[in-house]
Amino acid sequence: MLKFVESDTSGLPIKRKQVAKACPRCRRRKKRCVHENPAGNGSRVGLPVSPSREPQDSQIGGSAHIPSAKPLTAAPLESLPTPDESSSPRGHSSRFVGDLNPEAIFMEATSLCSRRDISTPGGIGVWQSNKSHGHKPAGSPTSNLPLQQTAQDILRSYMLQHGLPRCPPPADFSVLRRIYVEKLDPIFPILSDDLISPPQEEAPRIVLQQMVSLAAAADPEATQHLRLSEQGGLLSRQEFCSSLSNSIQMSIDAGVITDRILLTRILAALSLYMQPTCPEDADVPALFNSRAVHQMHTLGLQMATNEGNEKSQMIRSLFCCLWALDRISAAFYGRACLVHERDVGWDLEDCIRRQPPPFRLLLMIISLLDKVISLYRPANRNEKDVLIELPIFEQMIIDAGATRMSNSCLASLEIFYHSVAILSSQSPAEVTSTALPAPATNSRRSLSADRISSIVGEEFLGQLAYMPIIPYGVSLSLSVSYRKMRHSKVPMFRNRGKQAFRANTLLLKSLDDTFWTAKAMVAMAEQVLQEMDKAVASLAQETGLADSSKKADTVSQGEGSTSQTAASADILLDSSTMQGDNNWALLEAAPDLDVFGYFDPTFDLGAVDAALEGNLDFGQSSNWFDWQQHWG
Structure with missing residues (x-):
């Protein structure tokens, strides 16, 4: 036999008298229970009580009047917990259930405290207001174990x-x-x-x-x-x-x-x-x-709120921080992006425009990085050279309204800009590492690498905003100089690459007590320099280049300087005091000799190539600590 229950004007059913049941723990302790009995709040399935009527359960003997939960407003995050509410054991929170989940259909039909998402026409799901019982950590799953x-x-x-x-x-x-x-x-x-x-x-x-x-x-x-x-x-x-x-x-x-x-x-x-x-x-x-x-x-921070929401700007800024961090993490650690624009309800360009100038400038650089990341996704390898056009950094500063930023902050963001510039070009995968790079690729990478080294080591030494973007930029500059030193056929360029490689190693060494990536790179770079000096000294002795160099100096300088030249060569070739710089000049007579081919066979040169050259392809080289274990 069926009996239909009437509803009042607010849509709530006119319920028959029900008996409140305590949870097993409260029954054992003979205490009044507020943990079970969802109707104890005057609602069914967490429904809010209408302000115009008293909860019927308050008329039941032995039950206490419990304040009603606030219903969600039209904006999805109107009910986000304030610091006061969230710190309370009885704080409120919101839960989003998408339309792909069958629960959303029943939730919208049966729960008056649910509200449809309004970030898009028609919405894509339902917001449900939940009331937490007991003090549970926000980051941990609810469990009664x-x-x-x-x-x-x-x-x-x-x-x-x-x-x-x-x-x-x-x-x-x-x-x-x-x-x-x-x-x-x-x-x-x-x-x-x-x-x-x-x-x-x-x-x-x-x-x-x-x-x-x-x-x-x-x-x-x-x-x-x-x-x-x-x-x-x-x-x-x-x-x-x-x-x-x-x-x-x-x-x-x-x-x-x-x-x-x-x-x-x-x-x-x-x-x-x-x-x-x-x-x-x-x-x-x-x-x-x-x-x-x-x-x-x-x-649901990725879902847009209406402009009437007082927390709209806070939510928008926090979302921008998380979106930017996700791209930075993808570049630093070779990870897949977790935040995708197709899943975001905000207008990203509008969000960037509404941020303060310094943060806006960072987000503009992150937008460029987002385009660069697309070059390195597994399915996006091209058959020809690709170069992403980048705006001039000075114009980006003007467009962001950041001309009044402090010089240290601007210089720090310029380092990040040049890091993105180094990565903004890509050569086909089948091109061998010994081939000359594309002209645009070579010039852009070289100029950006030199600019990073100059800012960190000279112009703003000790004045930067020391975020992880600083050692990341220097590491990329180190990789650019390594490729120049490793593959150049002209001794002058090889020597120039070595000087830049050594300078970047010293810069990273000054940061290795703070940044773990710098420490891993320094351990590897120092061993490379030691092996190079040993190989050059060995080549100079075995091939007689030192003697020919001394004879050439004798002819040009006269017999009076012969003893000084010989003494200088002996000092340079002494393995205990040799720095290797002048020995490289001795190899100008034999430009076809590959110094790296004379490394100690026990030295894992392949691992160095994979690490330092892979640093220019952040999808290939991300496990820094593997390098640190191997080299440190």
Whole structure:
């Protein structure tokens, strides 16, 4: 026998009296339960209570009146948790269910707190407002497993006692914060909003301070402020950054950060600024980028909101940061892009135009990098040379309205621009490495590589915004000079390439205590230089080029200088004091000799070629720590 239940004007059913049931745990403890009974909120399947009527369950004896959940408004992210709400155990969050999921059909039909997506005509899914019960970490799946909950409680307790106290003293942190705000935040404002309005809870606020300190530690000015306690001594960059990175990672795993927006920001910043310390951590920065993108998709940050939403600009800026970081991670680590424009509801060009000038300039360079990445996808190898046209960097500065940026920030972004320029040309895969490159490719790469070396080593030495884009640019410059040194047939160009290779190695060595990529490159480059000097010295002795050079000098300078020339040659050929520069000049008499062919057979020259030349093809060479294990 069927009985139809009437509905009121708001669409809610006029329900019959129901009995509230407690969960098994509350029944055992003889306590009033608010965990089970979804009708306890005055709604069915999480439906909100109409403000004009009292929840009927409040009339049931023994049940307490529970505040009703706020329904979602038309904008998809109107119900994103504020810091106050998300830090509360009873905070609200939103869940997006696409139309490909059958659940969306029933959710839209049965749940009044669901709202259809409005980012596109007709929408592509449904937003559902969820109310969390109990204090659960934002980044962890909900689970009632006692073992998992116990382990997380232990980890959280340990972090509160030992991990969170690892923070610079106020005097040192003020300097690190100033460095971050002046040099790093304008370029990549991933933490801007939380720096302006810090979290009210102590634990997330400390994690935010740790993240700022970790990012600013790479700057030379921070050297005298790398402390983690008032009484503690000064630490090296590696010790300081390693301690902070471990503490932040453990805080994330312990569920200390319950605000998903803040969690997304911390994951993204950690992906950019953390420095692995062992081979097992080589892929951790890329992993944190993927976790940040996962949170972005969970929150629906890629879906556009209407302009009336007060959080629209914050969501737009955060999405731009994540989109840019995804492209940077693809270039640095040879990873596939995780954020695709076909899945984005925002107008990307409009989003870039609405950003502050320094960040806008970075996004314009990222847009160029996005085009360059398309050259290196597996199915896009062309049969002829490809060269992507790039705008002039000065014009990009004017178009971005960034003429008033500080010189250090502009120079840092210019390094990134020239890095993209080096990668913006591609030769067919079948062209051998010994062939001369295309004229446009050769000139663009050479000029950009020289410009990077000049900015880092001379013009703005110690003044840059020391983000990972700096060692990445120098590494590309090192690879360009290696190819010139490795494959040139003219001794003058080989010697010029060697000088540039040595200069870039010294630049990377000055950064290797901060950036792990620089450390891996330096270990390999130094061994290459040592083997080259040994090979040149051996060739000069075996072929008699040193003697012929001495005879030529004798004829041109006269008999009076013979003894000085011989003495100089003997000093240059002494393996204990030889630098190898003048020995290369001795090979001008035999330009066809290949120095690399005389390397020690035990030296893995093929691995060097694969690493350094593959560095110009970021889809082929990404595991830096394999190199560090092999060479360091």
